[in-house]
Amino acid sequence: MSLNSSQVKKVMLEIGETVEKNKEFLTELDLAIGDADHGINLTKGFRAVATKLSATETDDIGEIFTLVGMTLVGNVGGASGPLYGTAFMRAGSYAAGKTSLIADDFVGILEAAIGGIKMRGKAEAGDKTMLDALIPALNAFQEALKQGITVHGALTKAVEAALAGVNYTKEIQARKGRASYLGARSIGHQDPGATSTYLMLRTISKAVQTQGQPEK
Amino acid sequence: MVGVVIVSHSLKIAEGAKELASQMTPDRIPLAVAGGTKDGRLGTDAEQVRSAIESVYSDDGIVILYDLGSALMSTELAIEELPAIQQARVAVVHAPLVEGVVTAVVEISLNKNWESIIVTLQEMDFGKAP
Amino acid sequence: MSVKAEVVIKNHSGLHARPAALFIQTANKFKADIVVSSGVKQVNAKSIISVLSLGARGGTQVTIEAEGPDAEQAVKDLVFLLATIDEGE
Numbered sequence A: 001m002s003l004n005s006s007q008v009k010k011v012m013l014e015i016g017e018t019v020e021k022n023k024e025f026l027t028e029l030d031l032a033i034g035d036a037d038h039g040i041n042l043t044k045g046f047r048a049v050a051t052k053l054s055a056t057e058t059d060d061i062g063e064i065f066t067l068v069g070m071t072l073v074g075n076v077g078g079a080s081g082p083l084y085g086t087a088f089m090r091a092g093s094y095a096a097g098k099t100s101l102i103a104d105d106f107v108g109i110l111e112a113a114i115g116g117i118k119m120r121g122k123a124e125a126g127d128k129t130m131l132d133a134l135i136p137a138l139n140a141f142q143e144a145l146k147q148g149i150t151v152h153g154a155l156t157k158a159v160e161a162a163l164a165g166v167n168y169t170k171e172i173q174a175r176k177g178r179a180s181y182l183g184a185r186s187i188g189h190q191d192p193g194a195t196s197t198y199l200m201l202r203t204i205s206k207a208v209q210t211q212g213q214p215e216k
Numbered sequence B: 001m002v003g004v005v006i007v008s009h010s011l012k013i014a015e016g017a018k019e020l021a022s023q024m025t026p027d028r029i030p031l032a033v034a035g036g037t038k039d040g041r042l043g044t045d046a047e048q049v050r051s052a053i054e055s056v057y058s059d060d061g062i063v064i065l066y067d068l069g070s071a072l073m074s075t076e077l078a079i080e081e082l083p084a085i086q087q088a089r090v091a092v093v094h095a096p097l098v099e100g101v102v103t104a105v106v107e108i109s110l111n112k113n114w115e116s117i118i119v120t121l122q123e124m125d126f127g128k129a130p
Numbered sequence C: 001m002s003v004k005a006e007v008v009i010k011n012h013s014g015l016h017a018r019p020a021a022l023f024i025q026t027a028n029k030f031k032a033d034i035v036v037s038s039g040v041k042q043v044n045a046k047s048i049i050s051v052l053s054l055g056a057r058g059g060t061q062v063t064i065e066a067e068g069p070d071a072e073q074a075v076k077d078l079v080f081l082l083a084t085i086d087e088g089e
Helices: A005-021 A023-033 A038-054 A061-075 A080-095 A103-121 A131-146 A151-171 A178-186 A192-211 B011-022 B046-056 B069-080 B097-109 B114-122 C017-027 C048-053 C071-084
Strands: B003-008 B031-035 B062-066 B090-092 C002-008 C033-038 C041-044 C061-067
Touching: A005 A023, A005 A038, A005 A061, A005 A192, A023 A038, A023 A178, A023 A192, A038 A061, A038 A080, A038 A192, A061 A080, A061 B046, A080 A103, A080 A192, A080 B046, A080 B069, A103 A131, A103 A151, A103 B069, A131 A151, A131 A192, A151 A192, B003 B011, B003 B046, B003 B069, B003 B097, B011 B031, B011 B097, B031 B046, B046 B062, B046 B069, B062 B069, B062 B097, B062 B114, B069 B090, B097 B114, B097 C017, B097 C048, C002 C071, C017 C048, C017 C071, C033 C071, C041 C048, C061 C071
Parallel strands: B003 B031, B003 B062, B062 B090
Antiparallel strands: C002 C061, C033 C041, C033 C061
């Protein structure tokens, strides 16, 4: 069993719903160390994504991700637009031509997304960004697969690692984005971008657990 | 003639910078703005940046000035979407926005070429790029 | 060869906006290195932001100093410009 294109589309819509549900929460986090628009911006972006996805017939998962990325780029407004936009577009290049995804593809997608965010944001692990949720999630997922844990179990581990990453962002100083202007005063606050990344990964994991078991 | 693109989170800032710079010379300098989101929020939008570039592009070159961090990311994305031949004549400079736009416009009115305008503007960089 | 002259800026708003642009446009026609100073501040006469940073208002006395092959003509033209410039320009 694996995740097919309509399931992928559904997961994208569910990410939008999660973002929307957490709009105030994300914006509040951003109020502390940024410009208080992260939740609002992402909600706007994913609403546009929902509209675009409902108008496309494609079952090429690469095209779906690319469409999501381009829509975010054009509709988010804040830094998360080009960052998530690039992440999804890179994932789109990875998944080009695919009509279903297996566990190994999840690795490929996360690697592509991480590469995109690093390039676009000129950021690295430990800069208090989305990467501090994404990179630990990928590492935990790969480690779990190596240990022979089921894909569902590995996804759970990835989400746990992302959450630990979010908590880690409370302890470190921001080195990228508006929050970096605060210097040491950014310590003590969790990063909104890492938080939204965690929420997305949690949504993906939940969706996979209920929709189907990707093949190893 | 070299063209200028202003990228700001705020359309008012972008248009204000354009207005101020245009006051410096009676010449009509190719100057386009991309500011705010499609629905009027603060922010930047790579699609708008791209159409702003296209609206003033010529082989004489384009210099782009931006305000804050993520405006640079949207600008870089927009440039990546251009044909390679145009990409080679589009430069993002890290000068302060208002001073940079004013300087760019005056330098263009002096008929300076793209390469020398870039050098002049880069000298004004105070380390704003990430 | 170094040439130096003093001049009182004629127009009311001084070396501001278009008059400043006109000033540096004129300065850029010359090969000479040119500096303009007001009080203790001395700046490059070929850079718009530097000239604007001088904040020289109308009625202010400024000093123009040039060094290079065409220094004499440069100072002459710039002095003439500042002594005759009109608000509308």
